[in-house]
Amino acid sequence: MDVKYLIAVPETAEAGWWERNKTFVCTIAGLAAGLWLAGSCGSGAVTPAAPQAPPRPRPPRPPPGSRTRTRHLTPRRHPIPSDDTRPVGPPDDHTHVEENMSNPTHPGTAWPALLKQGTGPTQAAFRTLVAQTHHYRGYSPDLIWGNLQTRDYATEVLRLVVDLHEIPRDIEAGAAERVARAQYLGRDGRTYHVLLGEQALLTGIGGAAVMRPQLEHLLDALSVPGLVLGVIPARARLAVYPGDGFGIFDNNRVEVEGYRGGETITDHRVPLFHRAHARLAESAVYGDDARALITAALINT
Structure with missing residues (x-):
C-alpha cells in the first residue's frame, strides 16, 4: 500500500523554518504511519494477553508478642545422672517394641485387649514377662508387690479389679497365675530391687484375716536371695514427687x-523411671528398719 503524506508548511513560518525542522517533522510522521499500518494490516484482531494467576496470599502474621511452637521430630534425651552407673537399654532401639507387638507371649500394647478377656489371660501373659526378666526394679506405693502376694491377697485385689473394669470373673485363674511369679525369686541369678510405700503395709485388702498372713509372708521374704526389699516410711522426706x-x-x-x-513404655522415657526409682530409694529403709515397719503394721492389724 502506498501512503503519501503531504506536509504543509505554514505560510506564516519564517524563512528557513522548514530547513531547520524538517528532520523532526518527518520523524514524527514516519512513526505515525508505522503505527497506523501495524493496526490495519493482517487480521486486524488484537490477541489478548494470557490471564495471570492471582498472587498466592501470604499467611497471616502472628499477633505481636505471640510465640510460634515448633514440633520436635526426634525424641529428646533424658540422660541418667552421672552418679547412676546401672545399665540402661538404648533409648532409640525399637526392636524390643516390634517383638512385643508381634509375639503374643509379650503383652506389650495388648494389655487392654487381654484385660477384656479376664484376669486369667492377663496374669498369664504377665507371668511370661516375669519369667523372661533377669533384672527387675519396681515401686509399689499402695499395694504389696505382685510377686510377694499371698493367694488370698491376690484374690481380693483381682476381685476389686474385676468389679471396677467389669470384666469376666475368672478371679481364681488370675490369682493362681499371679502367685506363680514367686517361683522365679532367687533363681538363675535373677535380681530384684523392690520399693514399697509404708501405705502398702496398711492398705486394708480383705481385712485382717487377709492382711496378717500377707505381712507375715513379707517378713519371710526379707531373706530371699537376690531380693532387696525397701520400705519408704510415710513421713520420709522424698527426693521426687509421688x-x-x-x-x-x-x-x-x-x-x-x-x-x-x-x-508399656520402651521409648526415651525409660531413663526417667530409672531416675525416679533411684531417688525413691534414697528415702527407703532396708534390713532391720524395714522389718520394724512391717512388724509394727502386723501388730496393729
Missing part, C-alpha cells in the same frame, strides 16, 4: 499400672 507404681524389666521396659490399666 507417682504411680511401676516396674522396670531388664533395664529397657517399664510397666505402669493404674485405674487406666497397664501401660
Whole structure:
C-alpha cells in the first residue's frame, strides 16, 4: 500500500523554518504511519494477553508478642545422672517394641485387649514377662508387690479389679497365675530391687484375716536371695514427687499400672523411671528398719 503524506508548511513560518525542522517533522510522521499500518494490516484482531494467576496470599502474621511452637521430630534425651552407673537399654532401639507387638507371649500394647478377656489371660501373659526378666526394679506405693502376694491377697485385689473394669470373673485363674511369679525369686541369678510405700503395709485388702498372713509372708521374704526389699516410711522426706507404681524389666521396659490399666513404655522415657526409682530409694529403709515397719503394721492389724 502506498501512503503519501503531504506536509504543509505554514505560510506564516519564517524563512528557513522548514530547513531547520524538517528532520523532526518527518520523524514524527514516519512513526505515525508505522503505527497506523501495524493496526490495519493482517487480521486486524488484537490477541489478548494470557490471564495471570492471582498472587498466592501470604499467611497471616502472628499477633505481636505471640510465640510460634515448633514440633520436635526426634525424641529428646533424658540422660541418667552421672552418679547412676546401672545399665540402661538404648533409648532409640525399637526392636524390643516390634517383638512385643508381634509375639503374643509379650503383652506389650495388648494389655487392654487381654484385660477384656479376664484376669486369667492377663496374669498369664504377665507371668511370661516375669519369667523372661533377669533384672527387675519396681515401686509399689499402695499395694504389696505382685510377686510377694499371698493367694488370698491376690484374690481380693483381682476381685476389686474385676468389679471396677467389669470384666469376666475368672478371679481364681488370675490369682493362681499371679502367685506363680514367686517361683522365679532367687533363681538363675535373677535380681530384684523392690520399693514399697509404708501405705502398702496398711492398705486394708480383705481385712485382717487377709492382711496378717500377707505381712507375715513379707517378713519371710526379707531373706530371699537376690531380693532387696525397701520400705519408704510415710513421713520420709522424698527426693521426687509421688507417682504411680511401676516396674522396670531388664533395664529397657517399664510397666505402669493404674485405674487406666497397664501401660508399656520402651521409648526415651525409660531413663526417667530409672531416675525416679533411684531417688525413691534414697528415702527407703532396708534390713532391720524395714522389718520394724512391717512388724509394727502386723501388730496393729
